[in-house]
Amino acid sequence: MLHPASMRRFRLVIALVLLLALGFVGARPLGPLPALGDFLDPANGAWALLRASRLPSSISRLPGLSAPVELLLDDRGVPHIFASTEVDAYRALGWIVARDRLFQLELTSRATAGTLAELLGARLLEADRATRALGLAHAADRKFARLDSTSPGRRAIMAYADGVNAWIEGMGPADLPVEYRLLGKRPRRWRPEYTMYLFANMGLTLAGEDPAQPRLAVQSLVGQAAAEALVPLNSPVQEPIQPNGGAAPRFALAPLPPPGAPDSEATLALSLRRDLARGSSAERDEDGAGVLGSNNWAVAPSRTRDGQALLAGDPHLRLTLPSIWYEAHLVVPGRLDVAGVTLPGSPGVTIGFNREVAWTFTNTGSDVLDLYRETVDHPTSPTRYRLDGAWRPLGLSVETYHDPAGRVLAVDTIRFTHRGPMRQAQGHWLSMRWTVLEVSREIDVFGRAVAASSAEDWLDAMREYLVPTQNGLVADRRGTIAVRSSGWYPLRPGGRGDLIFDGSTSASDWTGRLPVEQYPFSIRPTQGFLASANQQPVDPQDNPAYLGADWPSPWRAIRINTLLRGEPRMTPDGMRRMHTDPESARAQAFLPFFQSAGGIPQAAGQSDPKLDRALSLLAQWDGSYRPDNERAILFELAMRELPTRLWDELIPPDSSEPSGRPVYSTSQSLYLALADPGSVWWDDRRTADTLETRHDILAQSLKAAFDTALARYGEPDGGGWAWAKVWPTNIWHLLRLPSLSATGLAVQGGPETIAPAGRNGEHGASWRMVVELGTPVRAWGTYPGGQSGNPASLLYTNRIQQWVRGELDSLLFPRSAAELPDRRVRSRVRLMPAGGK
Amino acid sequence: MTQRSRRTLWLGLSAVAMAAGTFWIGWWSVPVLALFMGLRCRSGDAAIAALLAWTGLLVWNATTGPILPYADRLGGIFGLPGWGMLLATPLFAALLGWSAATLPHSLRHGGT
Numbered sequence: 001m002l003h004p005a006s007m008r009r010f011r012l013v014i015a016l017v018l019l020l021a022l023g024f025v026g027a028r029p030l031g032p033l034p035a036l037g038d039f040l041d042p043a044n045g046a047w048a049l050l051r052a053s054r055l056p057s058s059i060s061r062l063p064g065l066s067a068p069v070e071l072l073l074d075d076r077g078v079p080h081i082f083a084s085t086e087v088d089a090y091r092a093l094g095w096i097v098a099r100d101r102l103f104q105l106e107l108t109s110r111a112t113a114g115t116l117a118e119l120l121g122a123r124l125l126e127a128d129r130a131t132r133a134l135g136l137a138h139a140a141d142r143k144f145a146r147l148d149s150t151s152p153g154r155r156a157i158m159a160y161a162d163g164v165n166a167w168i169e170g171m172g173p174a175d176l177p178v179e180y181r182l183l184g185k186r187p188r189r190w191r192p193e194y195t196m197y198l199f200a201n202m203g204l205t206l207a208g209e210d211p212a213q214p215r216l217a218v219q220s221l222v223g224q225a226a227a228e229a230l231v232p233l234n235s236p237v238q239e240p241i242q243p244n245g246g247a248a249p250r251f252a253l254a255p256l257p258p259p260g261a262p263d264s265e266a267t268l269a270l271s272l273r274r275d276l277a278r279g280s281s282a283e284r285d286e287d288g289a290g291v292l293g294s295n296n297w298a299v300a301p302s303r304t305r306d307g308q309a310l311l312a313g314d315p316h317l318r319l320t321l322p323s324i325w326y327e328a329h330l331v332v333p334g335r336l337d338v339a340g341v342t343l344p345g346s347p348g349v350t351i352g353f354n355r356e357v358a359w360t361f362t363n364t365g366s367d368v369l370d371l372y373r374e375t376v377d378h379p380t381s382p383t384r385y386r387l388d389g390a391w392r393p394l395g396l397s398v399e400t401y402h403d404p405a406g407r408v409l410a411v412d413t414i415r416f417t418h419r420g421p422m423r424q425a426q427g428h429w430l431s432m433r434w435t436v437l438e439v440s441r442e443i444d445v446f447g448r449a450v451a452a453s454s455a456e457d458w459l460d461a462m463r464e465y466l467v468p469t470q471n472g473l474v475a476d477r478r479g480t481i482a483v484r485s486s487g488w489y490p491l492r493p494g495g496r497g498d499l500i501f502d503g504s505t506s507a508s509d510w511t512g513r514l515p516v517e518q519y520p521f522s523i524r525p526t527q528g529f530l531a532s533a534n535q536q537p538v539d540p541q542d543n544p545a546y547l548g549a550d551w552p553s554p555w556r557a558i559r560i561n562t563l564l565r566g567e568p569r570m571t572p573d574g575m576r577r578m579h580t581d582p583e584s585a586r587a588q589a590f591l592p593f594f595q596s597a598g599g600i601p602q603a604a605g606q607s608d609p610k611l612d613r614a615l616s617l618l619a620q621w622d623g624s625y626r627p628d629n630e631r632a633i634l635f636e637l638a639m640r641e642l643p644t645r646l647w648d649e650l651i652p653p654d655s656s657e658p659s660g661r662p663v664y665s666t667s668q669s670l671y672l673a674l675a676d677p678g679s680v681w682w683d684d685r686r687t688a689d690t691l692e693t694r695h696d697i698l699a700q701s702l703k704a705a706f707d708t709a710l711a712r713y714g715e716p717d718g719g720g721w722a723w724a725k726v727w728p729t730n731i732w733h734l735l736r737l738p739s740l741s742a743t744g745l746a747v748q749g750g751p752e753t754i755a756p757a758g759r760n761g762e763h764g765a766s767w768r769m770v771v772e773l774g775t776p777v778r779a780w781g782t783y784p785g786g787q788s789g790n791p792a793s794l795l796y797t798n799r800i801q802q803w804v805r806g807e808l809d810s811l812l813f814p815r816s817a818a819e820l821p822d823r824r825v826r827s828r829v830r831l832m833p834a835g836g837k
Numbered sequence: 838m839t840q841r842s843r844r845t846l847w848l849g850l851s852a853v854a855m856a857a858g859t860f861w862i863g864w865w866s867v868p869v870l871a872l873f874m875g876l877r878c879r880s881g882d883a884a885i886a887a888l889l890a891w892t893g894l895l896v897w898n899a900t901t902g903p904i905l906p907y908a909d910r911l912g913g914i915f916g917l918p919g920w921g922m923l924l925a926t927p928l929f930a931a932l933l934g935w936s937a938a939t940l941p942h943s944l945r946h947g948g949t
């Protein structure tokens with residue numbers, strides 16, 4: 001037993017140590033932990049975000065306004081902004097977006113600027129270097145500087161930035177987003193240029209494709225002839241956006257030439273392109289297939305139940321929390337009345353509708369990136385490059401990278417020719433010309449398009465649209481529907497852009513742009529509907545102009561068109577149901593081949609119990625990808641096994657590809673082979689003593705798929721094969737914090753369905769919208785997430801389950817503040833000019 | 838007024854002071870106020886006052902938003918269950934209050 005005095009001393013020591021320890025962890029971050037005092041503080045720390053999640057009805061000052069602005073938040077968290085001028089509306093939009101999405105704004109702008117390491121740490125250094133080497137931020141700065149100071153776009157950007165900064169300056173301690181609290185950072189001021197960074201970032205996502213890489217990857221292993229056939233310029237299955245007059249897909253299936261000898265030139269060209277375009281490649285899944293699969297379609301009044309045009313759209317992108325989109329409604333009497341989704345950081349509605357017109361986009365995915373082999377004056381530190389026999393100075397930019405503490409992590413010098421950024425790859429210097437880096441004025445174009453009064457008016461505004469190329473679909477209240485694949489299609493010497501050009505001569509440079517009149521286009525089609533799903537936009541028999549290569553498979557477009565052809569009295573709800581349609585044209589095309597795989601052994605009197613069982617299970621599949629379906633996974637695993645057996649020639653001998661996968665395989669190339677049962681490609685050259693046939697490879701693939709399914713998911717009827725369990729969708733928080741993410745979502749749809757689901761489950765319909773162009777215009781929509789980026793808010797994930805179920809909200813579209821029902825109003829904020837009453 | 842009533846009143850006032858201090862000044866007002874409390878009362882009282890202050894603030898937050906799902910999200914960041922996060926917050930304040938109040942209390946009662 002301790003003496004009382006000793007006890008007191010002991011208590012004193014314990015208290016002192018504890019106080020110092022708590023004071024330390026309270027005031028300073030420790031490893032990944034934030035400073036706990038500030039974080040746990042229930043008055044102003046992370047808990048306070050519960051209070052910040054509500055925007056009480058109030059009067060707030062917003063400097064720069066020319067007149068008061070009414071901002072009403074509806075019960076879905078959507079701001080309805082009623083302003084006297086467009087500039088005031090955009091100022092208010094910047095203010096409310098900053099309130100809801102402040103961290104997202106900063107992260108997106110930093111991703112483009114290549115300054116993520118300053119916020120998130122040195123582990124992002126290589127990503128920053130790759131980004132800066134593309135010159136995105138330089139190009140965005142240049143674009144902003146070229147905007148006329150009186151242009152509506154520039155004024156909108158400036159006003160939006162003022163709104164964002166007014167929020168930052170006026171926000172209280174409780175409003176600081178949780179991400180900043182975790183990182184121990186404060187938000188930085190929003191520069192107007194960051195809006196252009198956002199566009200550049202979108203360009204990187206949507207126009208970063210280098211169509212030459214797949215072909216070169218194949219060519220390096222099996223020669224040019226086979227590569228040209230396997231990665232053709234034109235889709236072998238034609239279901240184009242611009243209707244070609246056919247009532248069914250046109251199959252242009254030619255026999256595949258046999259594999260040729262490896263091509264070492266192609267190997268070099270491939271590695272050059274990979275090095276140079278590092279950081280710019282579009283998003284692909286583990287099999288190399290594109291994962292961004294957007295759709296849109298419109299139906300003319302002649303084919304709708306109520307005699308009004310209908311339009312639907314669902315752009316597919318990487319899904320994040322918060323969402324890439326933010327819903328808003330802007331009203332300026334007599335000037336603007338538009339609702340839809342905006343990109344946080346951008347003033348204006350990107351996809352939406354006004355009182356007359358609705359519009360939406362899918363990505364065209366054309367070839368807009370070219371490479372040039374340059375001649376320089378020094379092998380490692382050039383300052384000049386040769387053009388038309390003369391030396392020209394290189395543009396130089398010294399890039400310094402910092403960590404969160406401000407310490408210098410690295411310093412790079414980025415060089416520029418007149419074409420764009422130049423990089424060294426394997427001893428060669430190559431420059432890049434890319435439309436994303438060119439001066440363009442999308443902000444002004446969108447500003448005009450949102451105020452269009454007819455489909456023709458909208459198309460006219462979009463004539464100036466350049467980057468990234470988009471399949472813009474529009475419908476109006478007069479019943480016009482139209483689609484045009486708009487954007488900058490470079491004209492090159494020789495036509496094709498999937499080669500490396502000689503940089504020493506200006507004769508290699510782009511000679512212009514494809515004129516608007518030659519864009520893929522259709523208006524008021526006789527078929528009464530239009531659709532796009534990233535497929536080749538025009539049938540080469542109608543227009544042979546080179547727009548790109550390696551086009552996505554058209555299975556989604558085939559399914560959409562099949563549904564539209566089959567419904568002469570379409571309704572808004574029918575359009576909604578199509579968004580999550582579980583059927584697959586791809587499955588319908590491939591399933592018969594697998595089902596025929598049992599034919600040969602049985603005919604020969606051989607019995608293969610495993611194959612028989614797999615076939616029996618496959619026969620039970622209805623070809624749909626409903627969440628509870630327990631057979632789709634067998635088909636998908638077989639589709640994954642097939643390329644590794646069929647394309648053995650495309651597996652590099654020193655395979656750096658994961659798990660010995662071929663360097664290239666798409667469902668279109670598989671279909672080409674399946675349509676040619678006598679092709680030599682069916683023989684697996686790894687089995688020297690056996691000559692495999694199409695049946696053998698299909699049977700092997702199916703049996704291997706069955707083995708895999710049993711090993712991974714148990715017995716077929718044990719519940720483990722349910723589609724939703726084996727192929728879930730995951731929506732990750734921007735910092736990939738699991739508890740702030742929504743993962744394991746049971747969505748309906750699979751590969752190449754209208755709601756395509758990539759293997760990583762991280763992509764999907766980022767916004768779904770249906771608009772009926774009647775009187776009045778009615779619209780429905782949702783996206784997976786919620787309006788608020790604050791995880792303490794009810795509006796953080798409130799739309800996810802609705803999105804999973806394929807349901808849509810009716811979108812409020814009041815003409816005035818008074819027209820919005822009180823019961824639907826969450827808060828009313830009157831934004832007053834500074835100094836106003 | 839009984840001693841018990843006086844103590845309750847004192848605890849209540851101290852808790853209000855700590856809540857106000859947290860709101861207006863910051864989390865570190867809890868140990869500062871506890872240091873002063875340690876001159877007059879038991880260190881356990883300072884801990885209880887801090888616990889009450891931060892629990893009260895948590896309850897205030899809970900009236901404005903969905904605290905349980907949010908606690909799950911916050912706790913998940915640190916590998917804690919939501920209730921662990923809810924518990925850790927007032928506990929942090931209580932430990933701050935106790936340790937800070939113990940110093941003057943022990944010194945005053947001949948702790949060295």
